[in-house]
Amino acid sequence: MKRIVLMGNPNIGKSVVFSRLTGANVITSNYPGTTVDFSRGRACLNGELVELIDAPGTYSLQPTSRAEEGAVEVLGWADLVINVVDATNLERNLFLTLQLLERKKPMIVALNIWDEAQHSGIQIDLRGLEQRLQVPVVPTVALTGEGIKDLVSRLPEARPGLVAPCSDEERWIEVGRITLEVQKLVHRHPSAWSRLSQATIRPYTGLPIAVLVILLCFWLVRLTGEGLIAYIFGPLFELYRPLIAALSDKLGPGILQEVLIGRLINGEIDYVQSMGALTTGLYVPFAMVLPYIAGFYFTLALLEDSGYLPRLATLSDNLFHKLGMHGYGIVPVFLGLGCNVPGILSTRLLETRKQRFISVTLLGLAVPCTAKTAMIIGVLGPYGARAMVPVFLTLAAVYVAMGLILNRFVKGESPELFLEIPPYRRPSMRMVLKKTWMRVRWFISEAVPFLLLGVLLVNLLYALGVIERLGYAFAPFMEGWLGLPGEAVAVLMVGFLRKDLAVGMLLPLGLTGSQLVVAITVLSLYFPCVATFAVIWKELGIRDTTISTAIMVVTALAVGGSMHFILMR
Amino acid sequence: MGIREGKTLKVVACYPFSGPLVVEVDGREITLGRGIAQRIMVSVG
Numbered sequence: 001m002k003r004i005v006l007m008g009n010p011n012i013g014k015s016v017v018f019s020r021l022t023g024a025n026v027i028t029s030n031y032p033g034t035t036v037d038f039s040r041g042r043a044c045l046n047g048e049l050v051e052l053i054d055a056p057g058t059y060s061l062q063p064t065s066r067a068e069e070g071a072v073e074v075l076g077w078a079d080l081v082i083n084v085v086d087a088t089n090l091e092r093n094l095f096l097t098l099q100l101l102e103r104k105k106p107m108i109v110a111l112n113i114w115d116e117a118q119h120s121g122i123q124i125d126l127r128g129l130e131q132r133l134q135v136p137v138v139p140t141v142a143l144t145g146e147g148i149k150d151l152v153s154r155l156p157e158a159r160p161g162l163v164a165p166c167s168d169e170e171r172w173i174e175v176g177r178i179t180l181e182v183q184k185l186v187h188r189h190p191s192a193w194s195r196l197s198q199a200t201i202r203p204y205t206g207l208p209i210a211v212l213v214i215l216l217c218f219w220l221v222r223l224t225g226e227g228l229i230a231y232i233f234g235p236l237f238e239l240y241r242p243l244i245a246a247l248s249d250k251l252g253p254g255i256l257q258e259v260l261i262g263r264l265i266n267g268e269i270d271y272v273q274s275m276g277a278l279t280t281g282l283y284v285p286f287a288m289v290l291p292y293i294a295g296f297y298f299t300l301a302l303l304e305d306s307g308y309l310p311r312l313a314t315l316s317d318n319l320f321h322k323l324g325m326h327g328y329g330i331v332p333v334f335l336g337l338g339c340n341v342p343g344i345l346s347t348r349l350l351e352t353r354k355q356r357f358i359s360v361t362l363l364g365l366a367v368p369c370t371a372k373t374a375m376i377i378g379v380l381g382p383y384g385a386r387a388m389v390p391v392f393l394t395l396a397a398v399y400v401a402m403g404l405i406l407n408r409f410v411k412g413e414s415p416e417l418f419l420e421i422p423p424y425r426r427p428s429m430r431m432v433l434k435k436t437w438m439r440v441r442w443f444i445s446e447a448v449p450f451l452l453l454g455v456l457l458v459n460l461l462y463a464l465g466v467i468e469r470l471g472y473a474f475a476p477f478m479e480g481w482l483g484l485p486g487e488a489v490a491v492l493m494v495g496f497l498r499k500d501l502a503v504g505m506l507l508p509l510g511l512t513g514s515q516l517v518v519a520i521t522v523l524s525l526y527f528p529c530v531a532t533f534a535v536i537w538k539e540l541g542i543r544d545t546t547i548s549t550a551i552m553v554v555t556a557l558a559v560g561g562s563m564h565f566i567l568m569r
Numbered sequence: 570m571g572i573r574e575g576k577t578l579k580v581v582a583c584y585p586f587s588g589p590l591v592v593e594v595d596g597r598e599i600t601l602g603r604g605i606a607q608r609i610m611v612s613v614g
Contacts, residue, residue, distance in 0.1 A: 416603070421598035
């Protein structure tokens, strides 16, 4: 099967073109580096079944990060290259175009973001550009789908480049020559968007705006999450209650009731504490976590598609530099607040091992995912801000403190920030909702099986008396060091499968407010969940993963112990 | 990334404490660490 590879600079809409061609859904955003891994898809183009590959964005074929290395590797597999070019930024994009032409693979150019170029007074002579490049050039607007048909119908015209290899300097001169010939700039007035852009990127206006934006985001997540619980998921589970109660009566006491329904609390089913597969196993993911996941990803999609994240990266560069990363380090944090797995994948955008190691370790340690956060709010909510603030404040303090420490002791380079700021774009509601749905669906298919597995494990461990024995064995340590009952060991064990479920398991233990605060903090810090652990392993390799997890365990115990002595003595 | 000989740069923002610089080139904003920025030679005018 013929392989077609999409190549181009970061953040110019390759993934949108890919979605258009294959009909496959991939995550797209308005910031460089959304695609860190390549996606494959199939499409029937001009009556021929072909494989399409969406490569991560790269400025040149000399890679500087792991994501860019991926792009160069993918290029090697190509039978045909679609070079996606940003029409609003022709000069910079042509460097890669010329480099690709030197590779002598059949190629066609998609001149994307064509509409914006025209609005902003950039005129490009298409014929002239085709003549200079000696390959077809097709204007496209991938977001609306305009020009995609032309692109497909002209694929057979793709030709290998006729450009002889040359040095970077010679290539830039050639780029300058071509741009001068084919591009005319009509003067444009600074738009309201560009004035907004400047206000959000200057330190003294940008920081207050950033604080405001982040507060607004939290408010939006809470509003959506609580709204969904109050009006949709809560009522749904009330409708479900008589059904499950009837089933419980029918089953009667026994192992089946234990596993499916769980323990009755005061003769009634308690969705959070019963621990049955059909009660807690469904209630935790759908009625406590999912609403906040939906709220979070909706908000994140707005942030991503507007183009605000690179500005936030610029604003936070100073802080992240002290932690051994640079401003781009805020992107994994934001994605990690949803789920740590995509957060860790996005660290591929950081250039060196040192930066990636620090970013990944801090993420696994101190960035709670939405599932965990939702449960923390659910469990500590009754105790009010007095209980919640210490948990989140401790996590933030650990993030910064460990960053400072790791920056000192991890060997390697921390290169500086070098980041293109995309123009602001109005997020399209359709795209935002689609992206939110894709991520929510991912949560359902990835997380729910683990939750059910966790519920089963809990029941099994209780039934076999393992928890009792472990609790007894660990009691001296748990009580002496953390001030928690021995049974809390079971919570830590389940926490390896799913942290959200583990947080819920703290309730039946009847802990005091301070004990809950310590337990939840330790549970957050001590070890990543199994999905996160697997992806850390994949990204860092076995040696660094071992070091990273050792750091997490030691930090968790140290912090938990200190909190015990501060809060309970 | 578009910063080369013969280009006109406009400094949009300059962060305190040796923080990054934001420059505009060809109508695009780019954030640079201070060390990188220091290696770019410009004539002011």
